[in-house]
Amino acid sequence: MIEFNDIYFSRSTGPVLEGIQLRIKKGEYLGIMGDNGSGKTTLARLMTGLLLPEKGDVRVNGISTGDRNRLLEIRHSAGTVFQNPDAQAIGETVEEDLVFGLENLGLPVPEINKRIEKYLDLLEIRELRHRTIRTLSGGQKQLVNLAAVMVMEPEYIILDEPVSMVDAGHRRIILEHITRLNHEGTAIVHITHDPDELTGCHRLIVLSGCRITHNGTPPEVFNQLFVEKKMDVPAPFAISRELGLPPVLTTEALLEEICQLK
Amino acid sequence: MSIEIRHVTHIYDAGTPHETRALDGIDLTIGKGTVFGLVGGIGSGKSTLASLMAGLDSPSDGSITIDGEVPSPGKNVGILFQQPEDLFFERTLFKDMVLGLTHLGLSEEEVEKRIFFTLDQVGLSKQILSRSPFHLNRGTLRLAAFASVLVMNPGYLILDEPTASLDPGSRKRLVEIIKRISEDITIIYISHRLQEVIEVSDRLVVLDKGNITFNGTRSDYLDWGAGQDGGEYLPILNQILYRLHQLGLDVDLKVTQREDVVEQIRRTLERT
Ligand SMILES: Nc1ncnc2c1ncn2[C@@H]1O[C@H](COP(=O)(O)OP(=O)(O)OP(=O)(O)O)[C@@H](O)[C@H]1O
Ligand SMILES: Nc1ncnc2c1ncn2[C@@H]1O[C@H](COP(=O)(O)OP(=O)(O)OP(=O)(O)O)[C@@H](O)[C@H]1O
Ligand SMILES: [Mg+2]
Ligand SMILES: [Mg+2]
Numbered sequence: 001m002i003e004f005n006d007i008y009f010s011r012s013t014g015p016v017l018e019g020i021q022l023r024i025k026k027g028e029y030l031g032i033m034g035d036n037g038s039g040k041t042t043l044a045r046l047m048t049g050l051l052l053p054e055k056g057d058v059r060v061n062g063i064s065t066g067d068r069n070r071l072l073e074i075r076h077s078a079g080t081v082f083q084n085p086d087a088q089a090i091g092e093t094v095e096e097d098l099v100f101g102l103e104n105l106g107l108p109v110p111e112i113n114k115r116i117e118k119y120l121d122l123l124e125i126r127e128l129r130h131r132t133i134r135t136l137s138g139g140q141k142q143l144v145n146l147a148a149v150m151v152m153e154p155e156y157i158i159l160d161e162p163v164s165m166v167d168a169g170h171r172r173i174i175l176e177h178i179t180r181l182n183h184e185g186t187a188i189v190h191i192t193h194d195p196d197e198l199t200g201c202h203r204l205i206v207l208s209g210c211r212i213t214h215n216g217t218p219p220e221v222f223n224q225l226f227v228e229k230k231m232d233v234p235a236p237f238a239i240s241r242e243l244g245l246p247p248v249l250t251t252e253a254l255l256e257e258i259c260q261l262k
Numbered sequence: 263m264s265i266e267i268r269h270v271t272h273i274y275d276a277g278t279p280h281e282t283r284a285l286d287g288i289d290l291t292i293g294k295g296t297v298f299g300l301v302g303g304i305g306s307g308k309s310t311l312a313s314l315m316a317g318l319d320s321p322s323d324g325s326i327t328i329d330g331e332v333p334s335p336g337k338n339v340g341i342l343f344q345q346p347e348d349l350f351f352e353r354t355l356f357k358d359m360v361l362g363l364t365h366l367g368l369s370e371e372e373v374e375k376r377i378f379f380t381l382d383q384v385g386l387s388k389q390i391l392s393r394s395p396f397h398l399n400r401g402t403l404r405l406a407a408f409a410s411v412l413v414m415n416p417g418y419l420i421l422d423e424p425t426a427s428l429d430p431g432s433r434k435r436l437v438e439i440i441k442r443i444s445e446d447i448t449i450i451y452i453s454h455r456l457q458e459v460i461e462v463s464d465r466l467v468v469l470d471k472g473n474i475t476f477n478g479t480r481s482d483y484l485d486w487g488a489g490q491d492g493g494e495y496l497p498i499l500n501q502i503l504y505r506l507h508q509l510g511l512d513v514d515l516k517v518t519q520r521e522d523v524v525e526q527i528r529r530t531l532e533r534t
Contacts, residue, residue, distance in 0.1 A: 013393075035429040036401030083400050083427065086345060131280060138344040138423065139304030139454070161400075164426040165344070167303040167454050168494040193401075193429050196498060232430040235498045235520065242524045243531075251498070255505055258527060262511070262534055 001025055001061065002047055002078070002156060002187075008055035009042060016042050018210040020056070026155065029179075029188040031198035031218065033231060034207030040191045041083055043207070044158050047189070048078050060156070076105065078156040079149035083191075085141035085165065089133045094125075094144050097133060101152050119147045122177055124170070139166040146174060150181070157181065158189045163197065175200065195222065196234045199249040206231070219247055263329050265292040265315060265418065265448070270324035272310050272472075284310040285321070286472035297444045299463030299480075300452045301495075306469040308452045309344055312420045315450065316341040328418060336365065340416035344423045344452075346407035347396065355398075356391035359410050366414070380413040385435050401427040408436065412443075419443075420450045425458060437462055457497035460484075460518050468495070484516055499523050506530075 007020040016039045024030050034040050045051040046058050049065035058065045060074045082088045091097030095116065102112045120126045125143050128136065133144060142165050149157055159178070163171045179200045182188050190201060198204060204221040206214035214221045222233040226241055236254040240247050245257045267290040274282045284307045292298050300308050313319050314326055317333030318341075326333060333339055343349055352358040356377070363373045381388060384405050390398075395406060404427055411419065421440075425433045440449060440462050453459050459466065466483045468476035476486050487495035488504050496504060503515050503523060512533070513526045 036405075036427070036432060037399045041399060084345075084347070086347075135274065137305045137309060143304070161427060165304075165423055165454060168456070169492075170304060171454075172494070193427070193433075236502070238520060239502070239524055239527070242520075243527060251502055251505065254502065255509065258506065258511075258531070259509060261531055262509075 001059075002189075003059045004043075004046070004056070005059070006056040007046065007053045007058065009039075009046065009051065009053050015210050017046075017053075017207075020212060022205070022212065024156070024187060024189060027182070027185050027187055028203065029182045029201040030190070031201035031204040032189065032191045032207065033193065033195065033198070033204065035231075038207040039210065040207055041160055044080060044160050044189065044191060047156075047158055048075055048080055050080075076152070077154055078158060079152050079154040080158040081142075081145050081149050081160060081162045083160040083164075085138060085145055088145045088148065089141075092132060092134075094120075094128050094131055094133060094136075094147075097144065097148055098151050101148065105152065115151050115153075119151045122150075122173075123147050124173060139170065142166055143170065143174075150177075154186070156187045156189065158191075160191045161193070162190070164192075171197075193232075195232050195237075199234055218249060222249070223247065263294040265290075266325075266327045267291070267311075267315075268325045270311075270314065270321045270326060272307070272314060272319075273322045276322065283472050285314075287324070288472075288474060290467065290474065290477070292448065292450065294448050295445065296464045297440065297449045297451055297462050299459040299466040299483075300450055300469065301454070301456065301459055301466065302469035302475075303471075305471075307472045308469055309422055311469070312341060312422050312450065312452060315339065315418075316420055336362075338416055339418045339420065340411040340414050341420040342404075342408055342411045342422060342424055344426075346400075346404040349407045349410060350395040353394055354392055355395050355406050355410075358395060359391070359413055362410065362414050376413055376415075380409045383439060384409045384412070385432060401429055401432060404428060405432055405436075412439075416447065418448045418450070420452070422452045423454070424451070425453065425455060433458070456495065457499065457518075460497050460500070481516055488515065 002024040004020045004022040007017055009017045032040050049071050052066055060078055063070045063074055089097050090100050098116045120129055123143050128140060146162055163174050178188055201218055204218045205212050214224055222237050225231045226233045234249050236248055236251050240254055248254050248257055267288055270285055270288040272285040274284055302308055314321050315333060316339050317335050350358050359377050360373055386405055408424055425436055437458055451462055463480055465479055467474055484500055493501045493504055503513050506513050507515055511530045513530050517523055517526060
């Protein structure tokens, strides 16, 4: 479990997060939305001790992120795909980057190779294996960052806008794979501005004014957001509501509802 | 007055095992006063073409001219990089914004006036000017980068994923700005967000592994996208319309706004 106990965090410009109370259970899929500057990335960085709260404490599987001696344990159980695709890579080439973390886990070479092949295949970026990361395109970097975290097979995966720069085909592959990993037991924290990415999550929270203002299942929260007209909701959800149909989250479900009326 | 791209090929790391043919004999004319949508899969060559048009690199083969001249950085072409931090190097946003403008020989007052006006346009407050670009949250950083390019008043504006990381409010504002300024400025709009590309573009080009696979009007694009398997080149609203059409419902496949899509569905349901 990742726990936030009454967290306060501020910057020179003022408070960023206040009184944050949050529990992310093992195997949960949590979506996070909120306007620019609402503190989403700050929240993500607090989860793995990249930032420390001024008040309250953050715990990962019971270990406080302030416990510097056990930070490595925390970072092994929770991996983050950062919002800036240039901020993450450690290795020079894609392969080196993936090998680095796996060697740290102490895995034998054949196992390392097997994992790298598996994830490069899954994300359909096999041909990038020997490329220099610096020279990759924006979307290619984003995919490599995802692979670098997935290959570690951590208990929690934290995604800060993981598909903001990939094409529709890769977006679908990634979202499907995130859902599959979650079904197999990985907890997912997924930050995004695009509600259509979040139709598979269990719970959705919205940050605003330093606090969690919405917290519920996706249909519950999207319904509130739709009524408040403050934030985007998935296109099929908005269309079903506007047509007076039972609210649905996906295109498939929308088509089904419409066909029943026909 | 236009951008003329003739037989442009661009190869990275030529002669090495990593040789990449990023552009492969591209021919394209971008007429003045259009919004030109540039889409395609990851690594298809969009940012490469952008940097060649901005004069940041020269093509391995072929030629590019803008209003008859070889492009050179800062000269009438503004580019918003896919990585917004690539635009900044000063300690404050103000210094960064001033830097470009002083090259234009403007007075101090004029410089301030233009900066304030542009910030207001994109929805940023003046307070942000004293902050370091590198300490901004990512969406605001991208908006600040957009403002820094816009303030230069370029004749041609290349926007590489301008709305990635923007919240819905900022995204809508940016789309409105683009619609408004495109009467005077030629805009090349690169994005994976097809809904926005469709909304702003007069013409679209699709790149695939360095080749042009589509070049035409917005309406032609919607026809073309419907014919591609999986419909992944269509924005989600048009995907929904197309699927309904396949199910035998009589809907207009060319509307692009959500209200219009809802209206289309409502009408066809009333008829049946
Ligand atoms: N390094 C920093 N120094 C100073 N202030 C910062 C820094 N990083 C973030 N902030 C400020 O903290 C607040 C929250 O930023 P954060 O990056 O968490 O927002 P966000 O919700 O992730 O935004 P976005 O949607 O743009 O990514 C913002 O007001 C931002 O300006
Ligand atoms: N500096 C470079 N050195 C070597 N190869 C490069 C360099 N820049 C880009 N490439 C390669 O050229 C091809 C085209 O890259 P480009 O950045 O133009 O793609 P893109 O269409 O902008 O992709 P994305 O949507 O992911 O941003 C890719 O295969 C990329 O890896
Ligand atoms: Mg952020
Ligand atoms: Mg690019």
